[in-house]
Amino acid sequence: MSEKIFGGDKPANEKKKQNKSSKFSRYSRIPPKRNTAEAQHQRPAKQQRTQRQKQKQHKKVEKKPIRIAFLGGLNEVGKNMTLYEYGESMFLVDCGLAFPDAELPGVDLVLPDFSYVEKNIDKIKGVVVTHGHEDHIGGLAYLLKSVNIPIYSTKLTIGLIQGKLKEHNLLSSAKLNVVKPGDRIKLGEFEVELIHVNHSIPDAVALAVRCEGGTVVQMGDFKIDTTPIDGEPIDLARFAQIGTEGVMCLMSDSTNAERPGYTESESKVGESFDRLFHSAGNRRIIVATFASNIHRVQQIINSAASLGRKVVLSGRSLENVVAVAKELGYIDVPEGLIVSIDTIKRYPDDKLVIITTGSQGEPMSALSRMAFSDHRKVEIGPMDYIIISATPIPGNEKTVGKVVNELMKLGAEVIYEKMYDVHVSGHACQEELKMIMSLVKPKYFIPVHGEQKHLQKHRILAESMGIDRKNIIVADNGLLVEMSDDSVRVAGSVPAGKVYVDGSGVGDVGSIVLRDRKHLSQDGIIIITACVEADTGYIVSGPEVITRGFVYVKESEELIEQAKRLAYNTLDERLGRNPSDILAAKTRVRDDISRFVFEKTRRSPMIVPVIMEV
Numbered sequence: 001m002s003e004k005i006f007g008g009d010k011p012a013n014e015k016k017k018q019n020k021s022s023k024f025s026r027y028s029r030i031p032p033k034r035n036t037a038e039a040q041h042q043r044p045a046k047q048q049r050t051q052r053q054k055q056k057q058h059k060k061v062e063k064k065p066i067r068i069a070f071l072g073g074l075n076e077v078g079k080n081m082t083l084y085e086y087g088e089s090m091f092l093v094d095c096g097l098a099f100p101d102a103e104l105p106g107v108d109l110v111l112p113d114f115s116y117v118e119k120n121i122d123k124i125k126g127v128v129v130t131h132g133h134e135d136h137i138g139g140l141a142y143l144l145k146s147v148n149i150p151i152y153s154t155k156l157t158i159g160l161i162q163g164k165l166k167e168h169n170l171l172s173s174a175k176l177n178v179v180k181p182g183d184r185i186k187l188g189e190f191e192v193e194l195i196h197v198n199h200s201i202p203d204a205v206a207l208a209v210r211c212e213g214g215t216v217v218q219m220g221d222f223k224i225d226t227t228p229i230d231g232e233p234i235d236l237a238r239f240a241q242i243g244t245e246g247v248m249c250l251m252s253d254s255t256n257a258e259r260p261g262y263t264e265s266e267s268k269v270g271e272s273f274d275r276l277f278h279s280a281g282n283r284r285i286i287v288a289t290f291a292s293n294i295h296r297v298q299q300i301i302n303s304a305a306s307l308g309r310k311v312v313l314s315g316r317s318l319e320n321v322v323a324v325a326k327e328l329g330y331i332d333v334p335e336g337l338i339v340s341i342d343t344i345k346r347y348p349d350d351k352l353v354i355i356t357t358g359s360q361g362e363p364m365s366a367l368s369r370m371a372f373s374d375h376r377k378v379e380i381g382p383m384d385y386i387i388i389s390a391t392p393i394p395g396n397e398k399t400v401g402k403v404v405n406e407l408m409k410l411g412a413e414v415i416y417e418k419m420y421d422v423h424v425s426g427h428a429c430q431e432e433l434k435m436i437m438s439l440v441k442p443k444y445f446i447p448v449h450g451e452q453k454h455l456q457k458h459r460i461l462a463e464s465m466g467i468d469r470k471n472i473i474v475a476d477n478g479l480l481v482e483m484s485d486d487s488v489r490v491a492g493s494v495p496a497g498k499v500y501v502d503g504s505g506v507g508d509v510g511s512i513v514l515r516d517r518k519h520l521s522q523d524g525i526i527i528i529t530a531c532v533e534a535d536t537g538y539i540v541s542g543p544e545v546i547t548r549g550f551v552y553v554k555e556s557e558e559l560i561e562q563a564k565r566l567a568y569n570t571l572d573e574r575l576g577r578n579p580s581d582i583l584a585a586k587t588r589v590r591d592d593i594s595r596f597v598f599e600k601t602r603r604s605p606m607i608v609p610v611i612m613e614v
């Protein structure tokens with residue numbers, strides 16, 4: 001690790017800048033191009049000659065195009081994964097997961113397709129992770145199972161990754177490297193610099209990716225917060241410096257590209273908490289938020305402490321994240337403030353704040369269980385004052401609404417509306433996006449991290465900033481974008497489908513399994529069983545008809561009887577003619593029953609004939 005990473009030099013002054021470029025040339029195959037004429041004038045003649053000879057030697061080495069393959073994160077919010085390629089070197093940025101929607105019944109998680117990575121394993125030098133959110137780190141454990149490449153990220157992110165790898169028994173074999181803003185990671189012909197940004201989780205970074213072909217700035221998820229909770233605003237000065245050095249391409253966070261203005265500072269939420277906690281009076285306070293939003297948890301803790309209330313953590317992910325953040329010094333908790341959920345009966349309502357997961361209405365989450373009176377430790381009633389410190393992610397509005405309704409039915413007061421300022425986004429709005437563009441001054445622009453509408457809005461913003469339409473690529477998962485000094489274009493495609501995780505199976509649930517699941521969920525199943533004599537085709541027993549999710553059998557005895565008779569007649573007729581052709585008989589039974597059931601009920605259940613030869 002130590003050999004591959006340069007220390008956190010701030011190249012603010014000239015001396016360090018030269019130092020830096022000499023470091024770069026020492027590690028790269030081709031020395032950086034000298035473009036200042038004065039620099040050459042000042043050199044002694046002999047040195048100038050050797051320099052010229054060197055340049056001559058290197059003239060043969062042509063600048064290659066930079067290629068970027070999108071393995072996830074475009075036209076979706078989730079499973080971010082980007083692959084950089086220059087010459088014989090490749091590396092990855094992030095490896096996230098996505099959560100399934102209603103179209104994917106029974107699927108637990110969705111992963112990027114790793115086949116392109118596996119195919120190029122000899123070239124891949126590592127994966128750099130921008131921050132610790134699931135859509136950026138959630139796929140790493142699965143990636144490491146097939147390719148054990150080094151992982152580079154900041155302290156907190158690595159801490160959260162460790163937790164994931166532990167669950168998968170991968171911790172001992174993983175090559176984890178803690179790096180910090182200002183560090184430069186050498187990955188083959190690439191050098192990756194980390195730049196501090198603000199986001200809804202601490203320790204997030206943007207990346208300046210350099211190689212002989214040029215510089216690409218990848219923002220990761222970010223916002224511009226001048227009064228952040230950890231006291232470190234985004235390093236705008238560094239973006240400006242890099243912009244001055246010349247940037248070929250900018251890839252930026254499109255999540256909030258539709259929203260005008262600026263995203264509010266996280267500090268604003270703290271002020272709201274103070275105000276709301278006071279108006280809770282003598283009631284118990286419950287705040288739901290994202291487990292990973294450590295700054296938000298910190299602010300809840302601060303407000304609770306100022307009122308002499310104890311804090312209880314409810315939800316496994318929340319407990320895990322707070323434990324990691326505490327251990328690594330990212331959260332400041334007064335001694336004895338956090339108490340176990342088992343002891344809440346000992347404290348009066350006005351001495352408690354419960355922090356819980358479930359702000360998105362997730363059915364298995366702590367808040368949901370409280371709402372549906374299914375939580376073993378927390379019972380909701382009129383003495384509860386509940387703050388939902390998050391806005392529903394698009395698509396979750398209904399489930400969140402349901403949880404709010406249930407909590408209110410139990411008599412609790414629920415604060416969830418926008419007007420209370422109990423949540424701010426972690427992503428940049430239009431003015432912030434424009435500011436980054438104006439500082440970085442890229443030649444090419446690729447909007448990332450968003451659905452099509454976000455990407456297109458971000459493209460329009462870039463055009464309004466004077467970036468030529470032909471220099472903007474609205475890409476898609478699976479596209480390979482190639483860029484050089486002259487042009488940027490889509491140059492091909494790579495495999496980038498979705499890989500489904502169901503239970504312990506990865507990738508064994510495909511489109512056919514999903515089609516069956518949907519089919520079953522819509523119309524149910526009819527199973528027809530029969531035993532036949534192998535040589536004669538004589539029906540020894542059955543057919544029996546079993547249904548699930550189709551009709552209530554007791555009320556449809558007549559229908560089931562008719563189906564049985566039909567199955568018997570079909571089997572008898574088919575096998576009487578050709579006793580050995582069981583397969584044809586099965587197909588025929590399926591078709592006949594399917595037609596019959598549709599005529600009678602206008603439904604198309606899945607029909608499975610099971611015929612045993614005895």
Ligand SMILES: [Zn+2]
Binds near residue numbers: 131133199221
């Ligand atoms: Zn994020």
Ligand SMILES: [Zn+2]
Binds near residue numbers: 080136449
């Ligand atoms: Zn993200």
